[in-house]
Amino acid sequence: MQCPVCKTASLHNDQLESNLATLSCTACGGHWIKSYQYWRWRDAHGRDLPELPPTPILDEASSVPNAGSATAPRLCPDCGHFMRRYPVGHETDIELERCGNCGGMWFDASEWESLRERNLHDDVHKVFSEVWQTEVFRRQRAEAREKLLHEMLGAEDLDKVRNIKSWLDKHPRRSELYALLHEGYPDHRLFGE
Numbered sequence: 001m002q003c004p005v006c007k008t009a010s011l012h013n014d015q016l017e018s019n020l021a022t023l024s025c026t027a028c029g030g031h032w033i034k035s036y037q038y039w040r041w042r043d044a045h046g047r048d049l050p051e052l053p054p055t056p057i058l059d060e061a062s063s064v065p066n067a068g069s070a071t072a073p074r075l076c077p078d079c080g081h082f083m084r085r086y087p088v089g090h091e092t093d094i095e096l097e098r099c100g101n102c103g104g105m106w107f108d109a110s111e112w113e114s115l116r117e118r119n120l121h122d123d124v125h126k127v128f129s130e131v132w133q134t135e136v137f138r139r140q141r142a143e144a145r146e147k148l149l150h151e152m153l154g155a156e157d158l159d160k161v162r163n164i165k166s167w168l169d170k171h172p173r174r175s176e177l178y179a180l181l182h183e184g185y186p187d188h189r190l191f192g193e
């Protein structure tokens with residue numbers, strides 16, 4: 001079986017954990033895990049480990065997302081179908097690849113180890129689920145919105161307006177205050193129509 005990244009190098013029998021047999025590439029350090037191998041390990045692994053927070057990033061350069069998302073879809077080394085990418089989210093920039101046909105999974109070099117550091121390695125089967133992916137997408141959208149607001153208003157004004165809003169929300173006369181704010185400000189402008 002050939003490496004889906006290097007294309008020419010062959011995968012060799014390897015082991016990532018006790019009970020977890022993989023096929024690995026010496027050239028790029030990637031790992032191929034067959035679905036049944038993952039489940040065999042997962043069953044022996046026992047209860048789900050609690051997710052750990054990420055270690056703070058000291059080096060700005062390492063926070064740049066990897067080039068993974070920009071690369072073209074890769075072919076499953078087992079059955080030749082295209083693999084789909086699944087962002088892990090949860091403050092990682094890891095994207096796992098999985099073949100929808102045979103269920104095999106590809107981990108680029110150090111991805112399994114990075115997941116293990118966060119106790120996310122025993123959640124890999126969940127990453128491929130609709131629920132997990134929907135949540136990742138929701139968080140990505142929320143982060144993008146926050147970033148946009150920061151760019152538009154700046155941290156100081158954003159902070160200020162949020163403080164005003166929380167003061168307004170708790171105010172016993174908030175409807176009058178909101179009405180006052182809207183005065184001379186047509187509603188269609190508020191909603192961007």
Ligand SMILES: [Zn+2]
Pocket residue numbers: 003004005006007009025026027028029030
């Ligand atoms: Zn390789």
Ligand SMILES: [Zn+2]
Pocket residue numbers: 076077078079080081099100101102103104
């Ligand atoms: Zn496959």
